[in-house]
Amino acid sequence: MSNTPPSNNLEVIDVALEATGTAIALVESVSSKYRSLADQLIRSAASVPANLAEGRGRNGRDRTHHFRIALGSAREVDVHLRILVGIGIVDRHKAAAAIELFDRVRAMTWRLMHPKR
Numbered sequence: 001m002s003n004t005p006p007s008n009n010l011e012v013i014d015v016a017l018e019a020t021g022t023a024i025a026l027v028e029s030v031s032s033k034y035r036s037l038a039d040q041l042i043r044s045a046a047s048v049p050a051n052l053a054e055g056r057g058r059n060g061r062d063r064t065h066h067f068r069i070a071l072g073s074a075r076e077v078d079v080h081l082r083i084l085v086g087i088g089i090v091d092r093h094k095a096a097a098a099i100e101l102f103d104r105v106r107a108m109t110w111r112l113m114h115p116k117r
Helices: 009-026 032-056 060-086 092-113
Strands: none
Touching: 009 032, 009 060, 009 092, 032 060, 032 092, 060 092
């Protein structure tokens, strides 16, 4: 995967889908004790590509609003993953891949929200 800016916002949706799948796979077998945290991660992760896709079909402030939600959800997934790693529920090395993907999504989303003029 390249670190170049997206040529269009379809690329960011593809990366977000990959990130979401990676994160959700990490919490599929979380015990019931931590299930609510895993469920929150799943909701946050699913929100990222959904809001990017919805924003793609909008204009102006409405478009930016959906991109901001996607950005916030990507930040939330990052924190949830770090919490799960910290308490020993998710493997640090496996989580690193998802964290890196969501970091890329955040960077790409930021560039969509702040295009060069």
